[in-house]
Amino acid sequence: MNYDVMLDVRGLNCPMPIVKTKQELNKVESGKILKVLTTDKGSIKDFQGWANTDKTIELIKQETEKDENGKEIYVHYVKKK
Amino acid sequence: MNSQSLNQDLKNVDQLENYKIEIENLKKRLSYLEEQLADILEKKNKVGIVVFSGDLDRVLAALIIATGAATFGKEVSVFFTFWGLNAIKVKKKLSNKKWHQRLFAFLNPASASNLPVSKMNFFGLGSKMLKMMMKEKNVSSLEDLIKMAKELGVKFIACEMSKDVLGIEDEELIEGTESGGVAYFLSHSLNSSMTIFI
Numbered sequence A: 001m002n003y004d005v006m007l008d009v010r011g012l013n014c015p016m017p018i019v020k021t022k023q024e025l026n027k028v029e030s031g032k033i034l035k036v037l038t039t040d041k042g043s044i045k046d047f048q049g050w051a052n053t054d055k056t057i058e059l060i061k062q063e064t065e066k067d068e069n070g071k072e073i074y075v076h077y078v079k080k081k
Numbered sequence B: 001m002n003s004q005s006l007n008q009d010l011k012n013v014d015q016l017e018n019y020k021i022e023i024e025n026l027k028k029r030l031s032y033l034e035e036q037l038a039d040i041l042e043k044k045n046k047v048g049i050v051v052f053s054g055d056l057d058r059v060l061a062a063l064i065i066a067t068g069a070a071t072f073g074k075e076v077s078v079f080f081t082f083w084g085l086n087a088i089k090v091k092k093k094l095s096n097k098k099w100h101q102r103l104f105a106f107l108n109p110a111s112a113s114n115l116p117v118s119k120m121n122f123f124g125l126g127s128k129m130l131k132m133m134m135k136e137k138n139v140s141s142l143e144d145l146i147k148m149a150k151e152l153g154v155k156f157i158a159c160e161m162s163k164d165v166l167g168i169e170d171e172e173l174i175e176g177t178e179s180g181g182v183a184y185f186l187s188h189s190l191n192s193s194m195t196i197f198i
Helices: A016-027 A043-053 B003-044 B056-071 B082-088 B099-107 B125-136 B142-151 B160-166 B182-189
Strands: A005-008 A033-038 A057-066 A072-080 B046-051 B075-080 B155-159 B178-180 B194-197
Touching: A005 A016, A016 A033, A016 A043, A016 A072, A016 B056, A016 B142, A043 A057, A043 A072, B003 B046, B046 B056, B046 B082, B046 B182, B056 B075, B056 B125, B056 B142, B056 B194, B075 B082, B075 B182, B082 B142, B082 B155, B082 B160, B099 B160, B155 B160, B155 B182, B160 B178, B178 B182
Parallel strands: A005 A033, B046 B075, B046 B194, B075 B155, B155 B178
Antiparallel strands: A033 A072, A057 A072
């Protein structure tokens, strides 16, 4: 999956993953794709809810990966419209 | 020219006039509907929160919702009243106050860092423990959330009447805090899609 900017907010908890993502999106041009790494399980539904409500962003893809310690990482690809 | 075709012409002119009037009416109706739609869209974009409580756990909830809504691109106004004012205080000032106001100021928390929890506070021990637990789980502190809210453009409004009663001055509050009464708050709340009281 292609992306333009990566944001690592692993370790941060609600509401920081979406807040930090929003701040990062403010910095980039529209059309750019942001890859966000989180460890907050709630962020899966958070990003979905955000994309459903805020028409300025688009949630392209979400996936779950495992880091070297076997801990789950939730990856979100967000596009600025 | 015969009279029949003249009559027909007159009829056509009449009908044309009627159409003109109808178009004018439709135009008026359209602009009225456009205004209404703009109103609705504006309302949908606003969120109002009243923070009455000065308890750490409750104010935390308020600030998490405020920062979340601001992330969604909403215009958020948080109205701090009564005990809630403790959350946006930056210092404890005892001078220039009447004796009962001074007592109130002395007994109330000096800032967001000193708020008690609503349950199991045990003279501040509960509050300290909650903060420890939050840190362990990497949850942002109330101070961080307040800072973040300001960065995201969340508007803080302090209740003028509570400030007056408790003798709290502007210099004791976070910089950029506006003051207003119930009408100011209502003008925000009535024009928003959601109002929360905490």
